Amino acid sequence: MLGKDYIDQDCALARALEVVGERWTLLIIRDAFFGVRRFSEFQAHLDIPKAVLAERLNSLVAEGLLERVPDPAHSGRHLYELTESGRDLWPAMHALITWGSRHRHLNSRVYMHAACGTVLDEDGRCANCDLAPGPEEILTEPRKGRGRSRSDPVAIALRGPHRLLEPLET
Ligand SMILES: [Zn+2]
Numbered sequence: 001m002l003g004k005d006y007i008d009q010d011c012a013l014a015r016a017l018e019v020v021g022e023r024w025t026l027l028i029i030r031d032a033f034f035g036v037r038r039f040s041e042f043q044a045h046l047d048i049p050k051a052v053l054a055e056r057l058n059s060l061v062a063e064g065l066l067e068r069v070p071d072p073a074h075s076g077r078h079l080y081e082l083t084e085s086g087r088d089l090w091p092a093m094h095a096l097i098t099w100g101s102r103h104r105h106l107n108s109r110v111y112m113h114a115a116c117g118t119v120l121d122e123d124g125r126c127a128n129c130d131l132a133p134g135p136e137e138i139l140t141e142p143r144k145g146r147g148r149s150r151s152d153p154v155a156i157a158l159r160g161p162h163r164l165l166e167p168l169e170t
Contacts, residue, residue, distance in 0.1 A: 019063045020089065024048055024056050026096070029082070029089055032066065033135055035168035036154055037079040045154035065089070082165065090135040090164075094124040108146040114139045114163060135164040 004022060006014035020026055027046055036042055043053055057080060060066040065086035071077040094111070101107035102122075112119050113126035113133050125132045141161040142148075148159070153170035162168065 019060075019065065022056065022059075024052060025060065026093065028053070028056055028060065029065065029086060030093060031154070032080060032082045032086065033090065033093065033164045034140070034154070034158060035162065035164070035166050037081060037167055038071065038077070038170075039080075041154050041168070041170055042080075044152040045150070060086070087135060087165070091124055091132070094120070098122045098124075106143070108143055108149075109140050109158075110143050112139045112141075112161075113137060138164045140164060 005018045020029065024046065028042060028048075031042055031045055036045060039053065039057070042048070042057075043050060046053070048056075057066065061068055061080070064083055066080045067083050068078040069081055071079045097107055110119050111124075113129060114137050115133075116126065116128050117139075118126045118128040120133070120138070121127055123132070139161050140158075140163075142159060147155070149155075154168060157168045157170050
């Protein structure tokens with residue numbers, strides 16, 4: 001099996017990729033920014049094999065990007081929430097979304113500064129307020145005419161404007 005660490009690389013990028021470089025990991029983190037918190041919701045939205053999802057979530061908890069908290073609605077189950085270290089990935093996440101949208105496939109969602117409604121520029125900044133809002137100050141909604149390709153509960157809950165990190169009502 002291919003290892004996931006780069007022991008001979010004295011480089012912060014290599015260390016970061018050891019944590020977020022595996023298939024599915026960044027999509028799980030993206031969904032956590034969208035407010036997805038339950039195992040079943042990640043699974044429904046990502047169509048990811050359960051064993052892989054469990055492994056990735058365990059690894060993200062072990063690395064300190066997600067934390068498990070008791071689920072008040074289901075005793076014995078857990079919710080997954082981004083830690084400060086996980087939330088710190090927002091600028092990298094936005095930069096990757098921007099790159100993908102420019103060079104691969106126009107992003108299906110837009111991101112706005114919640115305080116003023118201005119769509120963020122490619123650097124993740126609000127030109128109106130001259131600042132780069134943190135994820136908790138950002139609203140996302142589907143680009144006009146998009147966001148209808150999936151009909152799982154998470155995709156449906158994301159059809160309207162939604163503030164990042166706010167728990168998703170599914
Ligand atoms: Zn603004």
